[in-house]
Amino acid sequence: MRISPYIIEALSELGQVKESEPLMHYTTYRTGGPADAIVFPWNNGCVPKVVRIAAEYGLPLMVIGGGSNLLVGDKGITGIVMRLCEDDSRRADISVLxxxxxxxxxxxxxxxxxxxxxxxxxxxxxxxxxxxGCLGGGIIMNAGxxxxxxVDILKDVDIVDYAGDExxxxxxxxxxxxxxMNIGSGNIITGARFRLARGYDITDMRRRIDEILADRRKKHPLDFPSAGSVFKNPEGYSSWKLIDEAGLKGTRIGGACVSDLHTNFIINADNATSQDIKNLVDLVRETVYKKFGITLETEVKMIGTF
Ligand SMILES: Cc1cc2nc3c(=O)[nH]c(=O)nc-3n(C[C@H](O)[C@H](O)[C@H](O)COP(=O)(O)OP(=O)(O)OC[C@H]3O[C@@H](n4cnc5c(N)ncnc54)[C@H](O)[C@@H]3O)c2cc1C
Incomplete structure (x- = not known):
């Protein structure tokens, strides 16, 4: 769908706008078709104004952050995508109050x-x-x-609702x-206050972080594009174990593959399309259900048209 030049002009006053922009540039899967328009707001004050423009003209609005938990359909997204993630032209404000x-x-x-x-x-x-990814996506996903x-460290969040009210x-x-994190559907997070403990030893923290990163490098297939763990762990089970025991390790559809290293990662091994990845997600879910009677629910969000 072509968005009217008049709307594009109005959006351009609130941020950089790109039309028919492939979202593969903004997802860690490196897949995903075009958004009719993607807007990168200049600052938080522009976010409610983008919301009001979308509402006024009846255009669907989707917010993305770092795109690290997203599978975007190959046919793309209708309407406006608003990207809330720092980049070379927009640096985040982080400060002690x-x-x-x-x-x-x-x-x-x-x-x-x-x-x-x-x-x-x-x-x-x-x-x-x-x-x-970014803090907004992390908060909405209660990532961890x-x-x-x-949730362990959040005090409160600044929200813009679907009507553009803050x-x-x-x-x-x-x-x-x-x-x-259930903050109400359609609400957009623009900022947050965190409750962190003071006086920690910086060297100890850096050592701990290095250990965490080394452990992740050992366990996760970081050499390939992915969106991290694809499925949530069902109560009392580990998804990777169910997938492994269902014999799905290394299973491929097109360029998508169930990682050998971590079976809850479906990686973009070789120019996968989003459809390849989705088909493999469906196959894994179906196979695990047939074998164990357990329905896996995706942690990765599927958006747009496949
Ligand atoms: C290699 C790898 C490892 C990972 N490891 C982990 C892990 O250990 N633990 C974990 O929890 N996750 C993990 N993930 C998944 C992902 O990184 C997290 O869920 C991350 O917090 C998503 O942030 P994002 O900015 O990329 O959000 P996106 O993927 O862009 O968006 C995720 C959701 O948040 C919404 N959203 C984004 N920004 C906002 C906003 N400002 N306001 C309202 N809604 C918003 C989007 O609409 C979407 O529904 C991993 C991913 C990868 C690729």
């Missing part, structure tokens, strides 16, 4: 946030080591590991479920 909380824009990469926290002697964010997750939402544990 007077009350001792740490503020960060949602576009901050987890890596920048962790670097900031560690250099300032704040502990508690080390679990983010090696998790790609056995070392910790976003508010601050206090976060508590009851708002989370497995890899989900």
């Amino acid at each position: 007077e009350d001792g909380y740490v503020y960060a824009d949602a576009i901050a990469s987890k890596q920048s946030f962790l670097d900031f926290a560690v250099s300032a002697g704040f502990g508690g964010a080390e679990f983010m080591a090696g998790i790609p 590991t056995s070392e910790g997750m976003f 508010r601050t939402q206090v976060i508590d544990k009851a708002m989370t479920s497995y890899r989900t």
Whole structure:
């Protein structure tokens, strides 16, 4: 769908805009078809204005961060995609507030946030080591590991709702479920305040982070594009084990492959399309169900048209 030049012009006042832009450039899978328009807002103040333009003209609006938990259909996304992730032209604000909380824009990469926290002697964010993407996506996914997750350190988040209204939402544990933060559908996070512990030993933290990264390099197929673990762990089970025991290790469809190293990773081994990856996701789910009677639910979000 071609978005009217008038709307493109209005969006261009709020950020850089690219039309018919392939989303493969913005996903860690390196797959995904074009967005009718993708906008990179200049700053947080532009986000509600983009939302209002989409609402006013009845255009679907999808927010993405680092694209590290996304499988975007090869036929792309209709409407406007808003990318909230820092890049060479937009740096995130991360700062210590007077009350001792740490503020960060949602576009901050987890890596920048962790670097900031560690250099300032704040502990508690080390679990983010090696998790790609930005803070907004991490918060919505309540991303984490056995070392910790976003909800453990979040005080509150700044939200823009589907009407373009802004508010601050206090976060508590009851708002989370497995890899989900329930802040209300359609809400966009623009910033957050974090509760981090002061006075941590910087050298100890750096050592711990190095250990985490070394462990991840050993266990994860980081030489290939992926979106991390594809399936959530069903209650009482590990998805990688179910997939392994179903004999699916190394199974390929087109350029997509179940990783030999970590069977809950489906990697883009050789110019895969999103359809290859989706077909393999479906095959894995079907095979595991036939063998164990357990339905695997995807952690990776599938968006757009396949
Ligand atoms: C190699 C690898 C390892 C990984 N390891 C882990 C891990 O250990 N633990 C883990 O939890 N995850 C892991 N992941 C998955 C992924 O990195 C995390 O879920 C990450 O937090 C997603 O952030 P993102 O910015 O890339 O979000 P995206 O993938 O861009 O988006 C994810 C979801 O968040 C929404 N979203 C993004 N930004 C915003 C915003 N500002 N406001 C509202 N909604 C928003 C999107 O609409 C989408 O629904 C891994 C991925 C890879 C590729």
